[in-house]
Each structure stands twice: as structure tokens, then as C-alpha cells.
Amino acid sequence: MRSRRIILVAGVATARAVVTLVLTLAFWAAAPAALGWMPTTVMTASMSPAIEAGDIVVSRPVPREALLPGRVVLATDPDRGDRLRLHRVAQISAEGELVTKGDANPAADSTPLHPDAVLGVGVLRVPVIGLPIVWVRTGQVAPLAVVAAGFALCLALALRRGVDDGPDEPSPPSEGAPPTRRAVRARPTRARLFPRGLGFAVALATAAVAVSTPAAASFSKESAASGTVTAGRVTGPSALGCYNDGGAVVTWAYEGWEPRSFDLLVDGRVAIADIPPWFRAARVPDDGSYSLFRTDRVTVRTNVGEQWSTGSDEGVAVGGVLFGFGRPFCR
Known part of the structure; x- marks a missing residue:
């Protein structure tokens, strides 16, 4: 009986740690939007290994003079107006345009960026939290189902009132004083706060991450490179x-x-x-x-x-x- 109690406590604690980690990543991915910054889900590995597909990169607006070589910029893709480009500035042309290149691409992007097309500079990378968005958009059902099932299991365990969450025995009333209803109900009410708060936080974080904008900068084609x-x-x-x-x-x-x-x-x-x-x-x-x-x-x-x-x-x-x-x- 004692071993079952230890396993239950350990399982609930582990599940809550996993859920807390996911919520923390989701918070850092979504909270900067309140400052006017833009969270963006990276859809490809064109910036690997610095930025991988499924990462969320938060960009903030900067003045034009801050657009320097080496900075990772988020901009409207001039080749496809319905997409965003998240690449590193390789150099600035004589005309003042930004020549960008993905770290994993063999050559620079074919079309440079006008500074007015830049939406911001990447300042924060939150790893892997955007992978479900990538899987949904690319139709990858298997990994999405596996991770969703695993997280649902962790969430169910985290929301469970473990053996340590039960109400303690109420303190014995002082001699001659009957126990009050407030004293009897206080402990169970506090015990229910964690599951309710956790469920609300999960819903809020899921909604916040889901509205992040996808950036689908593609790999440069080999035929575009010199030679x-x-x-x-x-x-x-x-x-x-x-x-x-x-x-x-x-x-x-x-x-x-x-x-x-x-x-x-x-x-x-x-x-x-x-x-x-x-x-x-x-x-x-x-x-x-x-x-x-x-x-x-x-x-x-x-x-x-x-x-x-x-x-x-x-x-x-x-x-x-x-x-x-x-x-x-x-x-």
C-alpha cells in the first residue's frame, strides 16, 4: 500500500512538472505580444542549427539604423506576399537594402529586403513549443497524436488530487466550542484551487500560442547558387x-x-x-x-x-x- 502511494505521488509530481514546463514555454512565447512584439512560429529549418522548425521566435520593432549584419530579422517576404521571412542579415547593399540568408542555406536569398518590409528583429527564441502548429499545417498526424496523447495523460495526472492533496484533519476545536462550517470547508476549497488554476492556465496558453504567426522561409534552391x-x-x-x-x-x-x-x-x-x-x-x-x-x-x-x-x-x-x-x- 505504501509503495502504491509513493508511485502515485511521484507520478502526479512528474506530470505537474511536465505541464508546468510546457506552460512556462508557452507563457514566454505568448506574453511578449502584450508589449506589441510579434511571436512567430518557425515552419522550416532554413535557420538551423540556431533556430529549428517548431521554435517560436519573438521579434520586436527596432529603428532602421539597428538593422545591422548578423541580426535575425522578421519581414514580409518580397517573393511571396502572403508569407514572412525570418533570416539573418548577411550584408547591406549599396542601395541600402538588406541581403538576407538562412544559416542552413547555401546562398543568400534571391530578393533583398527593403528596410520598410522589416517587422522586427528576433530577440527571444522559445524552443519546440510551436511544433504542434508545424504538424497541423504540414499534415503530420502521427507525431501530433503521440504528443497530444502524452500531454493529455500528463494533464489528467496533474489535475488529479493526489494523496497529498487531500484535506488534512481539521484542528480539534477548543474545549466547549463546536467546529464551524468555515473551518471544515476551508481545506478542501484550497485543495481544489490548483486543478482549476492549472486548467485555466492550459486553456489560456494554448490559445495564446495558437495565434502566433507562422514564418515559412524556404530553403534556397541549389540552382540559384553561383557555379x-x-x-x-x-x-x-x-x-x-x-x-x-x-x-x-x-x-x-x-x-x-x-x-x-x-x-x-x-x-x-x-x-x-x-x-x-x-x-x-x-x-x-x-x-x-x-x-x-x-x-x-x-x-x-x-x-x-x-x-x-x-x-x-x-x-x-x-x-x-x-x-x-x-x-x-x-x-
Whole structure:
């Protein structure tokens, strides 16, 4: 009986710690909006490793003279007016425009930013709290369901009145004085304050984080970098596919000039270089970095000669699985 009591107390305490951590992250992600600052959910990994997809970055307005190289700025994307761009200022052009670049991108953004398009400078990063928003917008049901079920379980335990939450025995009344109703009811009323307050805080934090604005700055295409040629002359791989064989294996087709080699890229970064030109499949490297809670995009690049290359327009999604120990699997 005593061991069950210890397990119950430990379970309730752990669940409350998890819920408190989530609420704290949600608070820091949403509270700055009261100051006029803008919380933004990062939708891609173009700023990795400094900022990952699912992080929430809070930006605040700054004067134009504060827009200096090295600052992470949030701006209306000039290439797509319905999106926001969250990238680092690489340099300032002679015309006073901001040349931006994602830390994970191989080249600067094709269109510079006018200072008037900047909404703010990133001042606070709250990690992972925006992942459910990313999953909802990208249709990733599995990780969303797993995390939602886990949090619901923690919330149910946290709201439970554990064995330590029960009312203490009321103090014995002084001799000759009957116990008052106020004294008998005071302790149970206080015991109910935590579950009610916690439930209200969860609802408030969920609503606050849900209204954060998504920033969907995409990776730069490889064909935009110096040393590449147009796809009209060098054809990128096509018909990319993926199957699981102890891990993710990516396949592709190719029709064009005889290539020197192929490269396999994960989120714009070369994972395998100089794949032989007769290969039409490659295993995604198992480096232990893949996560159940993140989707990585795999593309293939054609190399013709020493300088000419172009990447595939399409990609395949890979990610980790539960108990997969960081191995990549097709999504």
C-alpha cells in the first residue's frame, strides 16, 4: 500500500512538472505580444542549427539604423506576399537594402529586403513549443497524436488530487466550542484551487500560442547558387521515391547529359557526395540526428563537369520513428 502511494505521488509530481514546463514555454512565447512584439512560429529549418522548425521566435520593432549584419530579422517576404521571412542579415547593399540568408542555406536569398518590409528583429527564441502548429499545417498526424496523447495523460495526472492533496484533519476545536462550517470547508476549497488554476492556465496558453504567426522561409534552391547553370541545360533528377529497408532509401530517375556524379542532400546540406553516375538509389545516412518530431527533406543533385550542377525540384520526407534511435525512415 505504501509503495502504491509513493508511485502515485511521484507520478502526479512528474506530470505537474511536465505541464508546468510546457506552460512556462508557452507563457514566454505568448506574453511578449502584450508589449506589441510579434511571436512567430518557425515552419522550416532554413535557420538551423540556431533556430529549428517548431521554435517560436519573438521579434520586436527596432529603428532602421539597428538593422545591422548578423541580426535575425522578421519581414514580409518580397517573393511571396502572403508569407514572412525570418533570416539573418548577411550584408547591406549599396542601395541600402538588406541581403538576407538562412544559416542552413547555401546562398543568400534571391530578393533583398527593403528596410520598410522589416517587422522586427528576433530577440527571444522559445524552443519546440510551436511544433504542434508545424504538424497541423504540414499534415503530420502521427507525431501530433503521440504528443497530444502524452500531454493529455500528463494533464489528467496533474489535475488529479493526489494523496497529498487531500484535506488534512481539521484542528480539534477548543474545549466547549463546536467546529464551524468555515473551518471544515476551508481545506478542501484550497485543495481544489490548483486543478482549476492549472486548467485555466492550459486553456489560456494554448490559445495564446495558437495565434502566433507562422514564418515559412524556404530553403534556397541549389540552382540559384553561383557555379550552377539553368535546368534547361543540366537536368535535375526526377521521380524521387523512398522506401524503408532498415532505414530510408531514396530512389530517383535521370534523363539528361551524362553526369559526373550525384549528391544526396538533407535539408539543403550535402549528406552524401559523389554518388557514382550509374546509381539511381542511395541510403540516407544514419547519423542519429533524425527525430520523430521533425521532418527532413531529402533532394538529389546532378553534377556535370566540375562546376555545373542542378538539384531536383521535388524531394521526399524522412524522419525518425518511435524507438528508432535516430535512424531515418520514409514519412
